[in-house]
Amino acid sequence: MKVDFYTSKREYEEHKQEFDNAVISVMQEGISTLGKEVTDFEKSIEEFTGAKHAIAVASGTDALILTSDILGFENGKEVITSPFTFLASTSCITRRGGKPVFVDIDEETFNIDANKIEEKVTKNTVGIVPIHLFSQMADMDKIMDIAGKHNLRVLEDAAEGFGMRWKGNGSEYKHSGTIGDFGIFSFFPTKTLGGFGDGGMIVTNNDELARLARMYRVHGASKKYHYEHIGYNSRLDTIQAAILQVKMKYIKESIKKREIVANWYFDRLKDCQELKFATLKGEQNPVYYVFNILTEKRDELGEYLKKNQIQFSIYYPIPLHLQRCFSYLGYKKGDFPVAESICERILALPIYPQITEAEVDFVCETIKSFFK
Structure with missing residues (x-):
């Protein structure tokens, strides 16, 4: 028996008509960047996660890069994170000259060992990037306590964490990505919520950070051809948004x-x-x-x-x-x-x-x- 690690074919066959209709509808209506399908999908993510703002971008990697830039991970500033993760979780820190400071992982969860974070904090530390890996979230209670104590920004890499929720010492469960300053998701095809190509999402409960993220994904423009920042070109493809919206139903x-x-x-x-x-x-x-x-x-x-x-x-x-x-x-x-x-x-x-x-x-x- 041949067993695939992953295949998209079975899911496509399950919901073939819905996927076909979603893609064809976008083409029939006329493809537009950041079209209605993208906006609708962002609203679905807000409703599912409880995040106040969801900003769709081209990939999980782009989501990390944009948010790292906005949070000031640059020019030798130190950001604490885990060495046991995908490259993008750390390369986002280095893009503008930030310095990754690694902390070993918990041998039972494979997530960053929150008990070892505070000893790595220095006068140059500006942030923490916890990664929610494989099946569970990092210890967000300890991480947020340390961040609050030392005035650090927290960027949750929840690329693999869609659907995970943390209660910890709180009174209610909070979705991954919604606890720190920013959170990001990847919609790479193999992910729990995956498209038929690349895609990503930034979430935040901070109005100002959301405003900046929306500008940064369109070259830093507040409106067309009016640039407040040196941003990026990173927009979720409308067809991918339509596909992901079908998947959100299930x-x-x-x-x-x-x-x-x-x-x-x-x-x-x-x-x-x-x-x-x-x-x-x-x-x-x-x-x-x-x-x-x-x-x-x-x-x-x-x-x-x-x-x-x-x-x-x-x-x-x-x-x-x-x-x-x-x-x-x-x-x-x-x-x-x-x-x-x-x-x-x-x-x-x-x-x-x-x-x-x-x-x-x-x-x-x-x-x-x-x-x-």
């Missing part, structure tokens, strides 16, 4: 299906002593965007899965502090031992709403047969 169902698939994996692999799983921490609602396992025989298992036509991914094979592009920061192997260890042992199994129970059974039986 987002709660999709999140629930991901949970069902994750529970299939937990149940079938729970007795496999060679595997470990992330631990959910804090009072929050997780979303299983990725299903990771840890094993000392990661590479050997990966080869075995390949031979059995099971696709997988590795998030992430090399932590950012050891990437060549960040060598100028002066970090070395051993500086962040938890992140380095996780990178050597982690492997992501196929998970998406349309995967079948038979496929998950085959994946699990194959894994168990490897360890016999």
